[in-house]
Amino acid sequence: MNIKEIKELMQMLVETDITELNLESDGTKIVIKKGVPGVVQPVVTVTPTASPAPAATGNVAPPAPNPPQEKGGRTLASNQEYVCAEIVGTFYRAPGPGEAPFVQVGEMVEPGKTLCIIEAMKVMNEIESPLRGKVVEVLVDDAEPVEYGQPLFIIEKI
């Protein structure tokens, strides 16, 4: 299948109400799905924030459920991948204060290359790149806390 054919398929998704197409080639495995995604059931969805205290201005409205937070918040291109936090801790881009970051945006990385440090319980955990590719984006600011599964980098496979 060439790039033109893929683009044709993508165009069909854009133009129709088909929402999902999986495909494997030689074993021929296809999944096509249609329909409004996520229009299911009144689910209490959650954001990790407290109920707002009532404003003193008489701003009175019923508490409504919030939309779900998606991991990473957006869809990546098929050749891009998130590197996510496997532990909870504080994210550091450089081995020490004032030192150069482990990686810069645009830089090529090999599997095993240290991307950052996550400090947990006073231990510095080096986080390595799982793949070969180019650092497209750094998603967390230096010295920010990160939770389990939080996306840290976007790497584009080469």
Place this chain on the structure above:
Amino acid sequence: MNIKEIKELMQMLVETDITELNLESDGTKIVIKKGVPGVVQPVVTVTPTASPAPAATGNVAPPAPNPPQEKGGRTLASNQEYVCAEIVGTFYRAPGPGEAPFVQVGEMVEPGKTLCIIEAMKVMNEIESPLRGKVVEVLVDDAEPVEYGQPLFIIEKI
């Protein structure tokens, strides 16, 4: 399978109410799904009966909501009409015990013709036909209690 064939399949999804198609080739595995995906609200519907007491036999299952009861329980032909109870009371088909019923199935009735009596608080209320037509069915047995809005007769307009 080539791109043209895949596009044909996708077109079918767009044009029909099929919502999902899975497919594997040589092992021949197909899943096709139809219908609006998951757009159902869990509504508590109600029938005027009590929760069942637990059976002594260990028949243990969670109480599930029951389907709603429809008035009259069925759809009438367009030339048919229900005559319903306007008061709560006891339904009588005849003016007195052992006497002939006010109307028989198959009988023609004029507006104002007494169809039955509903006794409420010791008062006998004569229920009259609101229209001209033929009595198709009597829906309540003699001496049965009726509630407000309960269908008593089906009359076919002539």
Place this chain on the structure above:
Amino acid sequence: MFGKILVANRGEIALRVIRACKELGIETVAIYSEADQNALHVRYADEAVCVGPAAPGKSYLNIINIISTATIAGVDAIHPGYGFLAENPRFVEICETHNIKFIGPSAQVMEKMGDKSRAKRIMREQGIPVIPGSDGPLTSVEEAEEVAAAIGYPVIIKASAGGGGRGMRVVSSPAELKQAVQTAQMEAEAAFGEPAVYLEKYLEEPRHIEIQVLFDEHGNGVYLGERDCSLQRRHQKILEEAPSPRVTPELRKALGEAAIKGARAVGYTNAGTVEFLVDKDDRFYFMEMNTRIQVEHPVTEMITGIDLVKQQILIAAGEKLPWRQEEITLRGHALECRINAEDPEKNFLPHPGPIDFYHAPGGPGIRVDSAAYSGCVISPYYDSLVGKLIAWGETREEAIARMIRALEEYEIVGIPSTILFHLEILYHPDFLKGEFTTDFINNLLNELQPE
């Protein structure tokens, strides 16, 4: 004991009565209008009978259909809840005629207490202070002017037959009096079918304190402490508590004994509430007696441990009260927030409609009395009460803290509600200090007014 009871009501109070009956092993018959066929009281009762269309006058007030249902179903007694037929002496008489026990006082007692002017006269005869005012219904505007001049402005005009704030007008000067009397008469006629109004002194900064009493049919009576119902908007209670943060043990005893004396004077039976106004100096005045279970009864249940609705049923069945006055003990503190389907941003306009998602709070000290559920519809035909949220704590502070966190948990999606308005009350420093009068809500609304 009764074998079967008809519950002549809907909504949360119908559910409340059905629950009490179930716990006593008594079968229940629910009545419902066509608008209520999916209501929880229909689902939870043993039997349910449709008694009319949505309009209350044709269903929940339809005496013929209700009595007919009761006789056909073979019930021993009818519980009227509050509102609808609960204070209708004619309905009580009809029940008596049909050998159905009405769960409440007799028609005669209800009639005496239902006429507010007459009730005040009776109390005055017992030596219980009443607010100075006209001696019974006003016969003319001139009489109103004379009485008002004699007792001094401000005065308040009230419907003789009424309750719940309808047919009420506060008048602060002679110039407004004539029109106020006429408007009140019109409102009274529209609301209760009875234009009679009376006039009395309007107390400033009063507290609305009411005493719950129980009388069995053997002459025994007890009072179960007080409820503070000062938080009202347009004479509609919105947040009640027990005990009152400003009632001392001495005042409680004085109020309780006055309530018992007044009720005993008319031969009262079953549950009732004697309402007083208490002024800044702890002087109290009899206002009226409500001859039914009240919306806010749960706060008394929470601090006494006594199930008032069950006691109503037991008393009606001829049982004796199981305790003497000195055995009634109060424990902790309770609050009730009335959660209404009203939009506080639009002047509390009732906002009926479907509740798309409903989730009630739980955990320690929290009780919810509600007939709402996910997918139910708040009907425009009936009152806007969605639920009563009740919080108990060892102290008033704990009860308030629990109420706040429970209000924050309460999920009612699809219609506006008064949940956040209650938080405004609960966070207010004067409320926290327990320093509030019947003016509190008006003042709060003024404070909250956007510039």
Place this chain on the structure above:
Amino acid sequence: MFGKILVANRGEIALRVIRACKELGIETVAIYSEADQNALHVRYADEAVCVGPAAPGKSYLNIINIISTATIAGVDAIHPGYGFLAENPRFVEICETHNIKFIGPSAQVMEKMGDKSRAKRIMREQGIPVIPGSDGPLTSVEEAEEVAAAIGYPVIIKASAGGGGRGMRVVSSPAELKQAVQTAQMEAEAAFGEPAVYLEKYLEEPRHIEIQVLFDEHGNGVYLGERDCSLQRRHQKILEEAPSPRVTPELRKALGEAAIKGARAVGYTNAGTVEFLVDKDDRFYFMEMNTRIQVEHPVTEMITGIDLVKQQILIAAGEKLPWRQEEITLRGHALECRINAEDPEKNFLPHPGPIDFYHAPGGPGIRVDSAAYSGCVISPYYDSLVGKLIAWGETREEAIARMIRALEEYEIVGIPSTILFHLEILYHPDFLKGEFTTDFINNLLNELQPE
């Protein structure tokens, strides 16, 4: 007082702790696994941090991620709930190292009481009766055979590190002993990572009675009456009540004083539960002490009016207990039914899955502690507890009647639950009479067996 607390748990107990914190004005940090991102404890906490994937070993038991979350969020204390890390002395030590107050006893005390054999030795030294059995963990099958022969069959094998029924085997004859010891060791190893087991006399027809104690950090301790937890299936409690229908005031005092003495002997602090077996003749034997809040703590809260989780927090913050023993009074009666996502028709097989519709009961005397809601999913990764339904009544009869009507109101659609099985218990004549032992559930299940 603490400013911020991390709640190292999930489900209803995480919610319970968050509620207590809110009522005390303390901020909360929830932790959650990837399977729990839509859980109510995440929604109700002020902050929430994902600490790992669904598997508990990688999230709710992930000490590194939890401590890291705690230090980054800047919490003063950690509340462990029950289960997970609640009785892990190593975790307590790590908290101490990081200057985070662990809400519970010290690591040292936990270690002493966590080792069941050692705990029994301590109690015996205090003159508190313990069940005869092996002196500490069994070193060999031969030792087991000797001890069993000395004290007489039946005997029971229990995991030293365990709890909750895992690693337990009842042995009624010497022939079964060897295999039972080995199986119990394997189960203990699998469940607790620790194969040590001990052996003791198996009492027939005993009652499981436990005493709730509270100790502050200034040497003051009180007991808050007992809970009867005799209704167990495979050593898992399913219905608890307080007070026990068979404990007399004298026995209550004897048990309470023994519990206080034993806990004081190890310098116990915070909330704890001392479990006893009581035989037909009201002789009692110390079984074990649980050094955490228990699932069934609400029944004690309902009859004492005391919020145990708040007291845990206050004690950990250094407050003194506000009452002396004689100020603790019991009022009424409370029951708790554990509503599990289990199919009673399929041997109580856990049945995780989505709850399509959820509606909890309400009204007087009813409390629901649950993290379920319409649309939530009961996860296969964690325990099957959907909610705890608690009923209070002035009398045991009233509490039972309320529990029955509340169970009948409880709507959990989409998965099977134990609701109707609880009704079987509550309608059983022996339960109504209060005549039951730890064999009750097994006997009931045999009765219910279809022919």
